[in-house]
Amino acid sequence: MNKKEILDKVDEIVKFIKDTREYQNYMSAKKLLEEDKELNKLINEIKEYQKSIVRGLNKKELETKIQENLDKLNSSPLYLEYSNNLAEVNNLIVIFENKINKYFEDVFN
Numbered sequence: 001m002n003k004k005e006i007l008d009k010v011d012e013i014v015k016f017i018k019d020t021r022e023y024q025n026y027m028s029a030k031k032l033l034e035e036d037k038e039l040n041k042l043i044n045e046i047k048e049y050q051k052s053i054v055r056g057l058n059k060k061e062l063e064t065k066i067q068e069n070l071d072k073l074n075s076s077p078l079y080l081e082y083s084n085n086l087a088e089v090n091n092l093i094v095i096f097e098n099k100i101n102k103y104f105e106d107v108f109n
Helices: 003-018 021-035 037-054 059-074 077-108
Strands: none
Touching: 003 077, 021 037, 021 077, 037 059, 059 077
C-alpha cells in the first residue's frame, strides 16, 4: 500500500465521522452557538482572562471572573448541547484512534 492509498483510507475515516449523527449534531449546535452574541462574548471574555493569567496578572480575581462566566455558559441549554455533542464526537475519534493504535501494536509486536 502506497502513501496515497493510506491517505485515501484516512479520508474515508474522516468522511465516515463527518457523516455520523454525532458529528452532524455537533455542527448544528456549533453553528447556533456561533450566532449567539451573548455566549460568544462570555467565551471570548474567558479566553482573555486566561491570557491575562498567563501574563501573570491578578490570578485570583481573574479565576473568579472565569468561573462566573463558566457558570453562565453552563446554564445555557445551547452551550450544554454544544459541549455534549463535542464530547460525543471526541469520543468517536478516540474510538478510532484506539482501534488504529491497537492495530499497529498487533502488527508490530
